Amino acid sequence: EPEVTQTPSHQVTQMGQEVILRCVPISNHLYFYWYRQILGQKVEFLVSFYNNEISEKSEIFDDQFSVERPDGSNFTLKIRSTKLEDSAMYFCASRDGTGGTDTQYFGPGTRLTVL
């Protein structure tokens, strides 16, 4: 069964450093998403991406964040200058976009730890 994959599974970085989290959505899916979950809190929407541009973003997704689909298979989230409060699980998701009921499938997540 096709699945969303994410790398790395765990990323440790120093405050102020740039990080790139990588995702490979399910092939032939058209909509891509990033969510995050701070330890003990809810899963929160960050951004959605369609047709090579951001379709929606939350207030969390400020200028420090960017997304990119650099090729036909990868979808990345970049945090330009990490802060301690960026420590969280980051989940990528995708859906095929063929209809209103199509389902979002999530990857296993990347645990980001900012020291």
Added chain:
Amino acid sequence: DAKTTQPPSMDCAEGRAANLPCNHSTISGNEYVYWYRQIHSQGPQYIIHGLKNNETNEMASLIITEDRKSSTLILPHATLRDTAVYYCIVRPYSGAGSYQLTFGKGTKLSVIP
């Protein structure tokens, strides 16, 4: 999006049916009910969704009341691996759209040996 209300926690004996309720009294006609679960800190896992008819798949059954104001997710024979946080999410369907999911706190289901 319509707001959902779920009990914070539930216990279920292994091998018994787990019935997880969800209230979505403000649901509108173009909104579907989706259920996901999250085992420990893994990515949310899709379980099932429905509009107004009851639905069943290999994982679970979804019972939606006739007025659509509430639903129940049923795991027919719960196992220890079903211990997880279960999220009931209402999502609109109206053609094209981003359709991001809004997660609440969900129900923490503990399956007890």
